[in-house]
Amino acid sequence: MTAVATILEVENLSRRFGGYFAVAEMNISVKRNSIHAVIGPNGAGKTTLFNLITGVLPPTEGRILVGGTDVAGARPDRIARLGVVRTFQGVRLFPSMTALENVLVGRFCRTSGGYLAALARIPGRPSATESGARRRAKELLDRVGLAARANMLASELALADQRRLEIARALAADPQLLLLDEPVAGMNPVEVHEAGELFKTLRDEGTTILLTEHHMSLVMAISDCVTVMNYGRKIAEGSPEEVKRNPEVLTAYLGSEVMT
Numbered sequence: 001m002t003a004v005a006t007i008l009e010v011e012n013l014s015r016r017f018g019g020y021f022a023v024a025e026m027n028i029s030v031k032r033n034s035i036h037a038v039i040g041p042n043g044a045g046k047t048t049l050f051n052l053i054t055g056v057l058p059p060t061e062g063r064i065l066v067g068g069t070d071v072a073g074a075r076p077d078r079i080a081r082l083g084v085v086r087t088f089q090g091v092r093l094f095p096s097m098t099a100l101e102n103v104l105v106g107r108f109c110r111t112s113g114g115y116l117a118a119l120a121r122i123p124g125r126p127s128a129t130e131s132g133a134r135r136r137a138k139e140l141l142d143r144v145g146l147a148a149r150a151n152m153l154a155s156e157l158a159l160a161d162q163r164r165l166e167i168a169r170a171l172a173a174d175p176q177l178l179l180l181d182e183p184v185a186g187m188n189p190v191e192v193h194e195a196g197e198l199f200k201t202l203r204d205e206g207t208t209i210l211l212t213e214h215h216m217s218l219v220m221a222i223s224d225c226v227t228v229m230n231y232g233r234k235i236a237e238g239s240p241e242e243v244k245r246n247p248e249v250l251t252a253y254l255g256s257e258v259m260t
């Protein structure tokens with residue numbers, strides 16, 4: 001049964017805006033414990049695909065199976081409770097909360113009732129739960145290299161740190177499948193390398209990662225599988241080596257990106 005080996009199956013998925021198909025008849029199968037990249041030129045439909053998978057947008061057609069359950073058209077919180085959590089291409093943090101508080105919020109976005117309801121549901125000692133949550137949030141900040149900035153406001157962080165914070169917040173929800181939409185955009189080469197190492201470690205610890213990126217050398221270095229989109233459609237798929245050699249991929253990228 002495919003549900004065992006794959007965490008996500010996207011079947012014949014389409015999304016139309018007016019007369020334009022941003023995603024058209026897409027099929028993707030994401031293996032558990034893999035890093036799976038979706039690449040393609042600007043406007044190829046990558047973010048729209050992520051919006052469909054995470055319930056931000058309903059599909060026009062198609063199925064989205066998470067661990068075998070069809071979630072096409074389901075609300076984002078239901079999909080998050082199944083362990084599918086994302087970051088956004090345009091960072092979406094709570095700007096006037098500290099880094100630590102942003103991560104604490106992430107812990108409870110999986111529960112529909114929110115932070116206080118989650119505490120209220122736990123009998124006994126909510127304060128112990130809260131301090132446990134804070135400890136865990138600090139650990140996550142440490143993992144992404146933000147331990148020293150825990151008490152800074154999110155709005156005071158540099159863009160690269162805001163992206164890291166988004167990842168820590170997503171990790172706070174204990175994702176099984178983590179979707180990262182251009183997670184290293186705006187990072188310098190050292191930061192990109194560190195992010196790549198973090199993604200590999202997360203995968204090795206059991207978090208499956210689906211990411212979009214324009215940073216080709218990172219994609220080619222860390223991905224187990226690469227799906228290439230153009231004009232909403234899948235035009236190629238395979239290992240980094242296979243995709244790099246694919247003539248259709250080279251044509252799609254001609255004049256926009258360099259496949260290195």
Ligand SMILES: Nc1ncnc2c1ncn2[C@@H]1O[C@H](COP(=O)(O)OP(=O)(O)OP(=O)(O)O)[C@@H](O)[C@H]1O
Nearest residue numbers: 017021022040041042043044045046047048049089
């Ligand atoms: N809400 C919307 N309404 C209308 N058109 C949209 C909407 N969202 C996306 N589109 C269109 O769908 C197409 C795909 O956009 P999408 O953002 O998914 O591309 P992308 O591959 O993520 O691009 P980039 O690499 O620039 O982030 C684009 O032509 C875009 O203008």
Ligand SMILES: [Mg+2]
Nearest residue numbers: 046047048089
């Ligand atoms: Mg995008």
